[in-house]
Amino acid sequence: MQEKRPEATAETEAYPRPLVTVDVVILGLREGELQVLLMKRAAAPFKGRWALPGGYIHPQEDADIEASARRILAEKTAIVTPYLEQLQAFGDQRRDPRGWTATFAYFALVAPEQLEPKHGANAAAVSWWTVQPQDRPTLAFDHAAIVDCAVARLRSKVEYTSLPVHLLPEKFTLPDLQRVYEQILGRKIDKSAFRKRMAEADFVEPVEGERRLASNRPAQLYRVKRGLKTIFFDRTI
Amino acid sequence: MQEKRPEATAETEAYPRPLVTVDVVILGLREGELQVLLMKRAAAPFKGRWALPGGYIHPQEDADIEASARRILAEKTAIVTPYLEQLQAFGDQRRDPRGWTATFAYFALVAPEQLEPKHGANAAAVSWWTVQPQDRPTLAFDHAAIVDCAVARLRSKVEYTSLPVHLLPEKFTLPDLQRVYEQILGRKIDKSAFRKRMAEADFVEPVEGERRLASNRPAQLYRVKRGLKTIFFDRTI
């Protein structure tokens, strides 16, 4: 089969083709805070700096950009992500010392079961870091801005969607879920109001016969109803 | 000055660089409905089909992707857009018969003063069309999906933002603005509630000594307060 690729014409080749990559902001809850998975760059530019997992589009393998993002995620971290969303494209002449480049940035939410990165040859080069700008290392390229953008998007959507369930294991309790909302939003939520909201959104169901241990009343376990995607609440949390 | 462009390395050139473009969905209110500006393609592929105004990134001229979008807008339509936002990136192996391509899609809102496209050599090839899928022509590439995506984004944001002011002239009345909201949302809004919302959002101010003619009580003219960007309401319209 003949390889099919964009043809070179006068129009398409009048200007150099910018270098385009795909980068993924992988967010998870570790140690009770929001963290981002970073990799230490093995090559120039920014060799040795921490950066987002990223790579090039493989036109032969990747059906679309999202497929590229999923492949990169799998290759670099072995994470099978339950939630992946296109964040934004970033492209200008300053972000990469090699010249004008652009990246399709995605953001992924991962559950605790999947939190530990792939153990392989370069396992030491993969690590979780807090998303707090003052407590994380200096990032390569414009990746600091991309991470901040992802966190802002998450915070914004948490106000009116069910996104936080993707940061929890398959089975979770309502107090668990409320704590995630409170953690990301940075404020307390009234228990009664929170449970009313979850009940009317009607996207979780109790799991029979299971509970959890501590020296107090156990909480009912829930899971997301099958086949349900992200729920948009009709008002703010 | 030496031209600086992304260097070819083993890593960057292992896979062909996808062709990347920028396309702009220009939306305006004409004849009381939401319309989109389309151009008739002068070259293959899809020669003669209607398509979104688009083009290539010019690394030497364009500081970033948004600058490319603004340049394309200006070149093809002479519209100085008051509102431009990145919509989404679209990229896969099927959207262009030449192979794997991607586009950075932007969407722009234009005011009636700027509605008439550039009068030039190819003025006949530029025209406004309704956004209704059944009443517009078949579009080139995946541009139908991109237009639908832009309209969906607009509808969604109109619920809780001041975006519609960009579809009106500089000076407008509150009934004008309400009609735009109703037109885009496709439902009636209570006049009293609407005005309360606009008042508390506090982003418009009355313009002194001006009114408007008809055989009834004239309406106060308003304009957007200087320096104010898009307002996000704290609840839905």
Add this chain to the structure above:
DNA sequence: AGAATAGTGTCTTTCAGACATTATTGT
């Protein structure tokens, strides 16, 4: 005066937030 639309006021029902109460476990 009447038609037509702009602009404001009132009322009622709903709902979110605060808080209190009951429930269920382990020690």
Add this chain to the structure above:
DNA sequence: ACAATAATGTCTGAAAGACACTATTCT
């Protein structure tokens, strides 16, 4: 019994939506 947290119930103030009423212009 007590501590601790889960889960539910109650009350109250605010506000959204429905609707009525007043205001201003032209014919």
